[in-house]
Amino acid sequence: MKKYLKESAAKAGIELEEEKLEKFGTFYELLLETNKSFNLTAITEMQEVVLKHFVDSIMIEKCFSLSKEIEKQCCPIKRIADVGTGAGFPGIPLAILYPNIEFVLMDSLKKRLNFIETVLEKANIKNVTVVHGRAEDLGQNSNYREKFDMCVSRAVASLPVLLELCTPFVKVGGKFVSYKSELLKEELGQSKSALSILHCALERQYEYTIPDSDLYRVLAIFSKEKKLEKKYPRQAGKPKRNPL
Ligand code: SAM
Secondary structure: OHHHHHHHHHHOOOOOOHHHHHHHHHHHHHHHHHHOOOOOOOOOOHHHHHHHHHHHHHOOHHHHOHHHHHHOOOOOOOEEEEEOOOOOOOHHHHHHHOOOOEEEEEEOOHHHHHHHHHHHHHOOOOOEEEEEOOHHHHOOOOOOOOOEEEEEEEOOOOHHHHHHHHHHHEEEEEEEEEEEOOOHHHHHHOOHHHHHHOOEEEEEEEEEEOOOOOOEEEEEEEEEOOOOOOOOOOOOOHHHHOOO
8 A cells, every 4th residue: 555655646746755654554554444344435445545535635735835845944834624524534644744734623523533533543643633513613613713724625515615614714814725526617606605705715726637547636725815704604504504
């Protein structure tokens, strides 16, 4: 697994040192082992886990080159939230890639977070905390509201809903990065009112094909321009029932 991950990441121009590969190896073993008794992922074949989970998660490096900024000790991103992290995607691969950035992984399903806590302990990952709760509630909690330089999220909701769930965590001037695929164009068309209400703007899109595959993906990068009105996010369930 480690050799294949190293080669696949290198094809995308991302270098993974042995220490990081070791952590991915532990994560991989625990994912497969735990998945036998508790459904964490439908993807279990080694090459697919590597490409669709690990490499896809770290593709954000291609947009922001945070590794270089960390090396030069001038990284502007200090704290990242992952909303609806599930079994830890993209949060854990990103935390392994960026050991100097602090990550907060959030999910409403406690059992998935228990799995993540085991991974953190066994893989000796020190820069992650997990928080159990609905994004709608955590976004109103002063410990998390507008406290992050960046928020990321993958496969959680359609964009108009996701914007309301995720942008409350982002500081003014910070970024929200949504991992999407073919549906992005259509979802952007449905997000005009949400973007305006939440004071966010689409900054750019980064399109890519996952190495060794023909799988199209796109990262939509939004910037937050102003503080959010207190009434957002609305109470749990409302963003999905009645998108902005
Ligand atoms: N991000 C992971 C990935 O890409 O593999 C998991 C995706 S999984 C399909 C969606 C996850 O989002 C689930 O673990 C679910 O519990 C969580 N989720 C959905 N709505 C949420 C909400 N309002 N607040 C917090 N977590 C939520």
